[in-house]
Amino acid sequence: MIKITGLKVVLTYDLKILEDIVATRLNIEHSRIERISIAKRTVNARNKQDIYFDMTVVVCVSGDENEVISMNKDKFISKEIELNYTVPKDRKLKERPVVVGCGPAGMFAALILAQAGARPILLERGLDVDSRKRKVLKFWRTGILDTQTNVQFGEGGAGAFSDGKLKIGQKNPRKMKVLSELVQAGAPPEIMYLSKPHIGTDRLNETVKGIREQVIRLGGEVRFNATVKEILFKDAQVTGVRFEEEGNIAEVSTDNVVLAIGHSARDTFESLLNSGVYMEQKSFAVGVRVEHSQEMIDKIQYGDFAGRPELGAADYKMVVHLQNGRGVYTFCMCPGGTVVAATSEENGLTTNGMSEFARDGRNANTALLVTVEKEDFGSEHPLAGCAFQRRIEGAAFTAGGGGYKAPVQRLEDFLQKRKTTAFGDVLPTYLPGTEFAVLDSFLPEYITDSLRHGILEMGAWMPGFAYPDALLTGAETRSSSPVRITRGESLEAIGIKGLYPCGEGAGYSGGIISAAVDGVLCAEQILGS
The missing domain is CATH 3.50.50.60 (FAD/NAD(P)-binding domain)
Structure with missing residues (x-):
């Protein structure tokens, strides 16, 4: 089989269009193409006026495939290497694992x-x-x-x-x-x-x-x-x-x-x-969930192509490195999703994000996290990181008023260090409910300061990210072990x-x-x- 990478394919492609592209690229007759399978498909949205799929395909052709490859002398055309897995044989274990x-x-x-x-x-x-x-x-x-x-x-x-x-x-x-x-x-x-x-x-x-x-x-x-x-x-x-x-x-x-x-x-x-x-101990990260309207994220990422069914709900991923030595990054971005209550212990509160396959919810959300090092835990005990998480989760539970309601704050109010009094045009998706609170009341100062700097830097990279009515919900503590x-x-x-x-x-x-x-x-x- 032959692998072709770097194919530019229109969003409305079908099998006939793929056959035309492949036949032209390989310089062969259509009749020689026996099968085309997609190996990789990526949305290329670098140019908002010309969004297309960047595609890798695997092609089975009649005749000598090696001859087709050598004839083209193209670094994007090569022999496909099959990645087959063989299950190991049981070495007759003494007991059931x-x-x-x-x-x-x-x-x-x-x-x-x-x-x-x-x-x-x-x-x-x-x-x-x-x-x-x-x-x-x-x-x-x-x-x-x-x-x-x-x-x-x-x-x-x-x-x-x-x-x-x-x-x-x-x-x-x-x-x-x-x-x-x-x-x-x-x-x-x-x-x-x-x-x-x-x-x-x-x-x-x-x-x-x-x-x-x-x-x-x-x-x-x-x-x-x-x-x-x-x-x-x-x-x-x-x-x-x-x-x-x-x-x-x-x-x-x-x-x-x-x-x-x-x-x-x-x-x-x-x-x-x-x-x-x-x-x-192991380093991890702590922060909040941030929600925007999915419609706004689509427009930021896809411009006039926003809403095209071939593209689906847009996503994003960003990371910034601050002068204080900490990293701030988005994690587990959920297009068209909801923020969910994810605690496993009583009187503690932690969040996560969730999307269904259709990704058709009104909001997009992502974790916005700050790296936490072992030195932040306050102890050399192996489980000091767990205790660190518990302290934040307990404080977030209190800030939300109990009942597993989550503390929330508009992004603009967070940047200005003031308590939110009313929602803007982004409404929370979190259940069982939310309570206006100042996120600084349950997150350490080095976390909130880093979040503020990170949000502004991300807003410069992705105009619209620092939207005043975007909603921050906390706390996100279980990103990794x-x-x-x-x-x-x-x-x-x-x-x-x-x-x-x-x-x-x-x-x-x-x-x-x-x-x-x-x-x-x-x-x-x-x-x-």
């Missing part, structure tokens, strides 16, 4: 183990995704929080209530394996080629169920409402897992545990630390054989794809590949 946590890392570790015939047992503290969705919607409507099943805990992990954004980067066999499994489980097929693919919360729910069903069909076991209390060791070797399931304490014997607990399992972090598992459960070259925890810290909670990934790939890597280590 246990996977703790059903987010992307845990799901894909369990899936690879199941496909290899290892019959994994997957333990998840929260409920299945359908029951979880009902619990979360009830929380958003009423403010009644379930600390075991919420936006952070339950089947699908924290990513199940997000935009379902997939950061691909350079493709490799493991990433292609993850993408293909997601599609087979119900994700949109276009995630295989879009440069900025997303699944959406609504489609993610069905997708994670599809993966779970495959794990079970292949001999695996998935147990919900199963909170791990202790990893059992003997002579620095994992021997089992003790967990609480529906009020009863149970144990399962195993010599391999994938620890994919997510970035909010603070009680599990404490239990592991008390058991002698080595972990260390505040700890790293240190592991060695074998991916096992330092000094403990058979324990595999994995994914975002262990401090080794950030986002759905990288977490899933880390799960694949840990499964491969267990299988001895």
Whole structure:
């Protein structure tokens, strides 16, 4: 097969237009083209008067493909290298491996183990995704929080209530394996080629169920409402897992545990630390959510092309480096989305962003974050970052007046350090509700000062970003894990054989794809590949 990169394609393209472009580029007759598949598609909006798709395609032609490539002498035309993944063979494990946590890392570790015939047992503290969705919607409507099943805990992990954004980067066999499994489980097929693919919360729910069903069909076991209390060791070797399931304490014997607990399992972090598992502080970021009208973002990014159905809702991504040494950046931008209550602990408040697949909500939102270093935590204790998060979340809960209402402030009022008294033309999407507050009342001064400088610099890069009526909602504290459960070259925890810290909670990934790939890597280590 032949790969062609750098194709300029009109927004209204169809197969006939693609065939014309490919035939001209390869200098061959249309009749020689047997199949065209899109490998990558990016919106090129550098020139607002001429927005088009920048495309990479893979073409199958009749005759000698090498001759076609050599005849063209074009650096953008090359032989396609297939990125196939082969599931490792089961090396006949003595005991069934246990996977703790059903987010992307845990799901894909369990899936690879199941496909290899290892019959994994997957333990998840929260409920299945359908029951979880009902619990979360009830929380958003009423403010009644379930600390075991919420936006952070339950089947699908924290990513199940997000935009379902997939950061691909350079493709490799493991990433292609993850993408293909997601599609087979119900994700949109276009995630295989879009440069900025997303699944959406609504489609993610069905997708994670599809993966779970495959794990079970292949001999695996998935147990919900199963909170791990202790990893059992003997002579620095994992021997089992003790967990609480529906009020009863149970144990399962195993010599391999994938620890994919997510970035909010603070009680599990404490239990592991008390058991002698080595972990260390990790830098992360803290800030707020900022909302604009999606219509305004579309016009900023696409000009007169705004609203074209081929383009969908516009997004953006920015980062600035301040003179004070801190970085300010946008994170998890959700076009046409909502700001959601994402806490997992009582009397604390943290936010996140979420979009459905259609991205058709009235507002766009993004996290606006400031880097936080270990020196900011106020202690050298390994879990000092968790305590740092809790302090901000508790102060934000108080600033919102309780009941998990979020403190909000117009952007102009934030810049002027005054309390908002009325909304402008951007209305909040956050539930259970909002309360006007000064964000400085719950965020450290170095965070708010950095946010102010960052907003102004971003407004210079993206005119309109510093819109006076844009709305800031706080606090955003769970962008990544505040700890790293240190592991060695074998991916096992330092000094403990058979324990595999994995994914975002262990401090080794950030986002759905990288977490899933880390799960694949840990499964491969267990299988001895």
